Amino acid sequence: MKALLLTAHGDASVLACGELPTPTPGPGEALVRLQASGVNHMDLLIRNGYPGIAVQLPHVLGGDVVGLVAAVGRGVTTVREGDRVIAAPVSGCGHCERCVEGQEFLCDAWQYLGFHRPGGYAQFCCVPARSLLALPESIDAGIAAALPVAGLTAFHAMTSVAQLRAGQTIFIWGGAGALGTMSIQIARALGLRPLIAASSEEKRALGLRLGAELALDPNDADFADRLRAVAPAGVDAVLDSVGAQTFPRSFSMVRKGGQLLLCGMIGGREAPLSIHQTYLRHLSVRGLYLGSRAELATLVRLVADRTVNPHIGTRIPFEQAAAGQQLLESRRNQGKIALLFS
Ligand SMILES: [Zn+2]
Known part of the structure; x- marks a missing residue:
């Protein structure tokens, strides 16, 4: 072969x-x-x-x-x-x-x-x-x-791991990548409010087309203000596949009691963590990647019925x-x- x-x-x-x-x-x-x-x-x-x-x-x-x-x-x-x-x-x-x-x-x-x-x-x-x-x-x-790698990771993160509920916000770094685009659509299918960051106008337009409620330029000076406008208390969860490069910002944008979902390290694999802020704000830092066969089966059904269109x-x-x-x-x-x- x-x-x-x-x-x-x-x-x-x-x-x-x-x-x-x-x-x-x-x-x-x-x-x-x-x-x-x-x-x-x-x-x-x-x-x-x-x-x-x-x-x-x-x-x-x-x-x-x-x-x-x-x-x-x-x-x-x-x-x-x-x-x-x-x-x-x-x-x-x-x-x-x-x-x-x-x-x-x-x-x-x-x-x-x-x-x-x-x-x-x-x-x-x-x-x-x-x-x-x-x-x-x-x-x-x-x-x-x-579906097997990108889709399953996104689905597993939002369901079994974070157990997010309809109406909650999830911020997604790299919203135009494979994980990002799958995450936007899966979030929508679950009734969540996906908010994304992407590095170009074209990528942000794609994210919005796929269902993102907000698409931000990570280098924009008004990034934090625009995010606060849609999630005044902070976001319920952040899906962070970038790693060290984005972790401090992920940490600051999540609401009290919110979740940091770490699933990649393309931007570095070590980051400082404030133990004090983590417990003071009741934050959960969750690591994950991939998921179960049953979750993949559910995702296949969502794609078959066109709820999710990779x-x-x-x-x-x-x-x-x-x-x-x-x-x-x-x-x-x-x-x-x-x-x-x-
Ligand atoms: Zn075993």
Whole structure:
């Protein structure tokens, strides 16, 4: 099979098209022939080589897996050859307390597609069969690629983690990215009031089109005033995938009793925290990424009934994933960067 191989750590030039033997599904696994995958920040962290994130080279990146079941291993009864599927990106041991509760992302033996096991930057991918969900024909494969990583993280953050209620505000940094655009629409679907920051006029216009109530320029002098005009006591939650660069502002804009939802570190991974202000203001600092298979199933239903319409800004053949990564690094992309397979 053709695969895009990570051959060394470095910039996008270390990705090379190559051939790998098509994997054979082991017991409990299914082989998926890819229709679409996607580019994520996690791919960049792994590619660049990050402390604590080690992979064996050559490695196949890609947390988003959408396609057709091509073969199943021993004992698999939940999917059959030919089924159109989408994979939950995290699997667990399947039998610990966390896994039994459906929270495989909390399993100590967690495996993330494209990190602990080969991912979606290849024509075929072996995944645990229990990670697979049926994908309706009505959902285009490229659109589905926005769901496993970006969509699931946004949905998990606002529902299970923050348990936000209709009418509450959520501020979203990077409102025009894949996570941002999914977050706006999911927030709207939940009856929340999404407020965003985005770095260009075009990106802010996209955010407003997708349902943001307010779209701010993070560099504007009147940023805080405009935010206060719609959320006088502060926002109920902040979804912060940027990290150290935005954390102080996230901390200051959240209301008393509000929540800081941390799910990324593209702007740095360490930030000072005032313990005093945190307890004085009854703040919750919550860390998260991805989510459960059940949450992904709910999200698939929201997309199938058109309540949520993922914005795919870029569709490219999977062989051009290096260019997709460069686009993501340039921060010029809008919405999801989908990788398509012929
Ligand atoms: Zn487990």
